[in-house]
Amino acid sequence: MAQKPQKLRITPSAGAAVEVLFNPTEYTISQSNLYADVRPEGTEQPILQFVGGDADELSLDLLIDTTDPSRGVRDANKLAKPILDLARIHKDLHAPPVCTFAWGGEIMKGVVTSLRRQFLLFDPASGVPMRILISLSVKRYRTLSEQITGMNRQSPDRTKSVVVRQGDTLPSIAEGAYGDAAMWRPIAEHNKLADPARLAPGLVLEVPAIVPALRRGA
Incomplete structure (x- = not known):
């Protein structure tokens, strides 16, 4: 028997875990550093002084599609809601939850900093959206103690x-x-x-x- 493909899973620090309908075709993790311009008098260009590292950022697109009648749902907004909630303030946390993204192992633990919905297909009769592409940007989250521990490893x-x-x-x-x-x-x-x-x-x-x-x- 063929093994069922593993789905990308998002586990928030509060609330229920979310398993995506369709795995992304790709995702991107970007890394950047912060530099300050120091301008000594008489120099042609500034000297770049390293300030610190910025948080890694995960970017991915998730598709919500209800064109398959077996799903029993016509409105794609209903299936998109658990993902949208990851970017909203949680009533108990007073902030959006920290989420762990995992697919074949942990990808990143972070917070959703931006979420964009693109409505691609509609029911011809009712106008209800049946296909939505959700674009997520996630920044890696590390507690102060985790960062201090990491700094201590750098002699x-x-x-x-x-x-x-x-x-x-x-x-x-x-x-x-x-x-x-x-x-x-x-x-x-x-x-x-x-x-x-x-x-x-x-x-x-x-x-x-x-x-x-x-x-x-x-």
């Missing part, structure tokens, strides 16, 4: 370079690099700064690797 024990921005201080740079503002002296000494209290915007500093002996309280 600061390597030399990096940063571009000084307006308002930066050595303690603020040390806080961003090491998680400890008091660790500013190794940066000052490594870069042989004559006046650590005065940092010119656009200055490129090397942030040295830290070793356990240099960590505060070690």
Whole structure:
């Protein structure tokens, strides 16, 4: 006996799981990073300073079709409603639910940031929509603790370079690099700064690797 094809399944953090009528023909996951323009005086173009990563985004289209009489439903809006509810505020959460998209394994856990309906076919007699294409955009959701855990896996024990921005201080740079503002002296000494209290915007500093002996309280 032929195995029944697995359907894409969406499981929200509140409410019933949704199994799609038709699997998507494709889906896309995009990744992007955030950069800030730092414009040192007299330069031809800005220096790009890495700010952080943006959330991955999943894009996919889901088809709702009621032209098959065996479904017992004529109005495609009725079958589309469980998917539409994924983008609406849940009464218990006071926000749209976090959804896990799975098909042959987990694709992404995220929140629906946009939903678009395209009405493609109508009942000639009543005008009721019988075919709807739903386009979803989903951004990956990670709790603060999950992100902090991920950051901790990225060791600061390597030399990096940063571009000084307006308002930066050595303690603020040390806080961003090491998680400890008091660790500013190794940066000052490594870069042989004559006046650590005065940092010119656009200055490129090397942030040295830290070793356990240099960590505060070690």
